[in-house]
Amino acid sequence: MLGERAEVAFLDYTQVPFFNQDMEFPVPLPVAQVREAVSRADGVWLFVPEYNHSLPGVLKNLLDWLSRPNQPGEATCLFGKPVTFSGAGGAAGTACVQDHLMMLLSVLGMKMMAVPRTGIPLSPEAFKSNCLSLTESQEGRLRKQAEAFLTFLD
Template structure:
């Protein structure tokens, strides 16, 4: 049986380098893993407890929760916006954390990767995402990390799937997630 990994991309821009990094993860997924990109983050309303009411949860939020519930593990791919993760990704984590202690992310292995223009590859954003997802109940796979600096130049003419260093790092992350799922 294949390990299903749901990928949430923090950047909503179609041509973003992080979106392309997620596409690379889909393409290079090792045998026995199925990596899928979630396409509906832009439609999920900001989390508000007033609208998170059983029977009337907004459809986009319910779909996100259902997709995460079906997944065995999650891969978060984040750029760095002003030193932290984008609002769309934080919002997804908030929706997936509810109900507290029993949300769709609860107990699931989660890894965080990303690329950014700066020299550190967005590590602040990745650290913030790990912190938030851990508090939300996810099982953060701490050793499954990949921060790729210089995205604007590194991927100006090269898709991440064509970069051997990137694909090797992504493969390790995906295998770590699958292994964490098997151990859980």
């Protein structure tokens, strides 16, 4: 949907350890790498499932690491960074986790595009088949969000 108007990179954060302030400095390599990737990006688009009406622990852990600087007193890679988010989950289409994200991303000082955003309720078939197929209207909403985010980045 972004086509060639944006270069998109998927952030792999599988190697990021559980946050523990005793190991905050020196910065663990996988943490330095995700911070560097976020710093280089013009914007961040989060795609989230919903766990018990909130964020999956692994995503919260990533955001906790990113919310801290490489050196005490420095700016974080999230501060002022443009961000938008979408989700796919149960019947409510990740409405609850998206509300939580709005609060969290504001606290982190991110430059948030909260509207439009997209929440996709997965059908029982999608859960069984592990295949997400979008309806025309869901695809339209994602397209609208992509357009709006490109404008927001400008």
